[in-house]
Amino acid sequence: MRELTYQETAQWLQQCEDVCILIHRSPDGDCIGAGFALANILQQLGKRAAVVCEDAIPQRYGFLLPEDDVQPPSFTPKCVVAVDVADKKLLGHHTEETYGNQVDLCIDHHVSNVPYARNRCLNSSASATCEVLYAIFSQMPVTITDAVAACLYTGISTDTGCFQYDNVSAYTHHAVAQLMELCPDVPYAWINRKMFAVKSYGRLKLEQMLIDKLESHMDGKCMLICVTQEFMQKFALDDAQLEGIAGFPLQVEGAEVGVTMKEKETGVFRVSMRSADAVDVAAICSKLGGGGHVKAAGCQITGTLEEVKKRLLDAIAEGWNIR
Amino acid sequence: MRELTYQETAQWLQQCEDVCILIHRSPDGDCIGAGFALANILQQLGKRAAVVCEDAIPQRYGFLLPEDDVQPPSFTPKCVVAVDVADKKLLGHHTEETYGNQVDLCIDHHVSNVPYARNRCLNSSASATCEVLYAIFSQMPVTITDAVAACLYTGISTDTGCFQYDNVSAYTHHAVAQLMELCPDVPYAWINRKMFAVKSYGRLKLEQMLIDKLESHMDGKCMLICVTQEFMQKFALDDAQLEGIAGFPLQVEGAEVGVTMKEKETGVFRVSMRSADAVDVAAICSKLGGGGHVKAAGCQITGTLEEVKKRLLDAIAEGWNIR
Numbered sequence: 001m002r003e004l005t006y007q008e009t010a011q012w013l014q015q016c017e018d019v020c021i022l023i024h025r026s027p028d029g030d031c032i033g034a035g036f037a038l039a040n041i042l043q044q045l046g047k048r049a050a051v052v053c054e055d056a057i058p059q060r061y062g063f064l065l066p067e068d069d070v071q072p073p074s075f076t077p078k079c080v081v082a083v084d085v086a087d088k089k090l091l092g093h094h095t096e097e098t099y100g101n102q103v104d105l106c107i108d109h110h111v112s113n114v115p116y117a118r119n120r121c122l123n124s125s126a127s128a129t130c131e132v133l134y135a136i137f138s139q140m141p142v143t144i145t146d147a148v149a150a151c152l153y154t155g156i157s158t159d160t161g162c163f164q165y166d167n168v169s170a171y172t173h174h175a176v177a178q179l180m181e182l183c184p185d186v187p188y189a190w191i192n193r194k195m196f197a198v199k200s201y202g203r204l205k206l207e208q209m210l211i212d213k214l215e216s217h218m219d220g221k222c223m224l225i226c227v228t229q230e231f232m233q234k235f236a237l238d239d240a241q242l243e244g245i246a247g248f249p250l251q252v253e254g255a256e257v258g259v260t261m262k263e264k265e266t267g268v269f270r271v272s273m274r275s276a277d278a279v280d281v282a283a284i285c286s287k288l289g290g291g292g293h294v295k296a297a298g299c300q301i302t303g304t305l306e307e308v309k310k311r312l313l314d315a316i317a318e319g320w321n322i323r
Numbered sequence: 324m325r326e327l328t329y330q331e332t333a334q335w336l337q338q339c340e341d342v343c344i345l346i347h348r349s350p351d352g353d354c355i356g357a358g359f360a361l362a363n364i365l366q367q368l369g370k371r372a373a374v375v376c377e378d379a380i381p382q383r384y385g386f387l388l389p390e391d392d393v394q395p396p397s398f399t400p401k402c403v404v405a406v407d408v409a410d411k412k413l414l415g416h417h418t419e420e421t422y423g424n425q426v427d428l429c430i431d432h433h434v435s436n437v438p439y440a441r442n443r444c445l446n447s448s449a450s451a452t453c454e455v456l457y458a459i460f461s462q463m464p465v466t467i468t469d470a471v472a473a474c475l476y477t478g479i480s481t482d483t484g485c486f487q488y489d490n491v492s493a494y495t496h497h498a499v500a501q502l503m504e505l506c507p508d509v510p511y512a513w514i515n516r517k518m519f520a521v522k523s524y525g526r527l528k529l530e531q532m533l534i535d536k537l538e539s540h541m542d543g544k545c546m547l548i549c550v551t552q553e554f555m556q557k558f559a560l561d562d563a564q565l566e567g568i569a570g571f572p573l574q575v576e577g578a579e580v581g582v583t584m585k586e587k588e589t590g591v592f593r594v595s596m597r598s599a600d601a602v603d604v605a606a607i608c609s610k611l612g613g614g615g616h617v618k619a620a621g622c623q624i625t626g627t628l629e630e631v632k633k634r635l636l637d638a639i640a641e642g643w644n645i646r
């Protein structure tokens with residue numbers, strides 16, 4: 001695998017043709033923003049480009065999609081580019097099978113990135129893949145249109161919790177300032193309100209219930225929440241309604257690690273782990289077969305609720321001691 | 324009254340002596356950050372300076388205060404500067420009586436600013452008074468220390484809801500990028516977590532109760548919440564615990580106006596009004612004897628709960644039609 005600089009990546013993108021852009025399953029603001037921003041820029045250069053995702057794009061990101069969004073691509077791809085995909089496993093089963101071994105270029109910001117592409121442009125100091133893309137686009141003869149700016153801003157804003165987390169650098173703020181100068185008509189505040197401030201009344205009622213399900217462990221330093229199949233069925237909840245609850249446990253004062261267990265199917269738990277400051281949850285999750293960022297990681301564990309919870313809490317206690 | 328440019332204000336500050344810095348009652352992150360940043364800068368220039376506030380500084384902002392914070396000033400002030408104070412009434416009764424008619428300079432960003440000082444440096448396009456101060460400090464022979472950067476960042480971050488609202492401009496992001504470059508050791512993410520992400524378990528339980536108190540009016544376009552004396556006494560709540568609930572009603576999807584009524588004493592309601600986008604709540608509140616920003620304003624109304632609610636809803640309906 002060859003590591004590319006921003007400049008080399010910009011040149012590569014100018015030369016590619018008929019591009020299939022892959023984003024990860026359970027798509028979030030950063031991979032969706034990155035995927036459609038890149039497609040727009042490549043189309044600007046006269047190329048064919050389409051975004052492919054294993055799962056449907058959640059409705060809340062619908063405003064980022066062009067009207068002629070096509071999936072699967074209506075052309076035979078000559079090049080495959082993955083954006084914000086740290087591991088080809090994260091493409092999802094079908095997409096990995098189709099494209100996993102023929103990715104020409106991976107553009108990413110995850111420190112946990114596992115090489116799978118022929119070329120890689122990785123900046124693990126960047127807050128978001130959209131921040132990496134902005135730096136690359138700055139070296140290309142292209143125009144940052146309102147549609148591109150909306151995509152890039154949404155990716156950066158969502159991956160930083162609206163500029164809240166410590167993945168935000170001076171460059172992040174400079175990049176966003178430049179986006180706002182280039183494209184003053186993009187409704188940035190409206191995007192933020194949509195992404196962060198607004199909840200359906202149903203979501204509020206869900207959070208009201210979740211407060212009662214918060215478990216305090218390790219004297220409150222670890223807060224844990226478990227959403228079982230039974231709970232989801234009882235209140236007719238689906239995955240989309242539970243989006244973003246990974247951050248829920250960590251909002252409690254004094255919590256250093258927040259754990260969310262979601263029972264995917266009976267006995268299979270998808271775990272999200274968030275760290276406030278002191279603990280490296282990427283290290284803990286990678287011991288459990290997962291991965292991610294230092295302060296936001298995940299894994300999947302099989303077993304009974306109590307078994308899984310014990311494995312998690314043991315691993316967290318051990319991770320605490322390691323530092 | 325004389326209007327000063329940033330340059331003139333910078334010169335004025337370099338020439339002043341023995342400065343008493345006034346901030347508004349019920350102090351928030353912006354006036355506290357502005358007050359202590361200015362005191363620090365003036366002290367750097369060899370001057371005596373002290374921050375005066377009618378009310379105690381809430382504990383959550385304690386990290387911004389210098390250890391030798393003195394109040395009232397241990398010297399006889401020769402100059403009085405008010406920061407983030409849109410109207411001298413907002414100084415609070417005692418402070419207004421003592422200093423209200425002898426304010427030499429007012430530095431502010433509120434569009435509703437009512438002239439009361441001899442000189443005024445007002446930029447109603449700035450997101451925060453701390454953003455105005457950063458621009459002024461940039462024109463002075465001073466060093467932005469970590470303490471000053473923490474103050475300015477906190478003011479900007481809290482007044483923009485962590486860069487979420489539409490008072491954020493490209494300049495806001497550039498200013499913050501520069502603060503991060505000048506002072507990389509300030510724990511910006513820690514400040515944000517403290518200001519935005521963390522809640523006491525008690526606060527979570529309070530919000531759990533507030534969800535049940537949300538009232539939908541005008542087909543959900545206006546969400547209203549009323550915190551009565553009875554409710555506060557029943558759950559032993561004080562004002563500090565209710566800080567920030569003004570934004571609570573507007574988080575409901577579809578809401579355009581969020582209203583929070585807080586019964587200060589029997590029959591006296593302090594009202595906060597927030598607008599998502601379409602409605603000018605400053606205009607509505609000023610008709611009710613209050614004021615503020617287009618999207619965040621307030622007023623105080625006397626009467627029974629039902630009377631006050633009716634006056635509010637009538638004024639909102641009228642304000643809607645005016646546009």
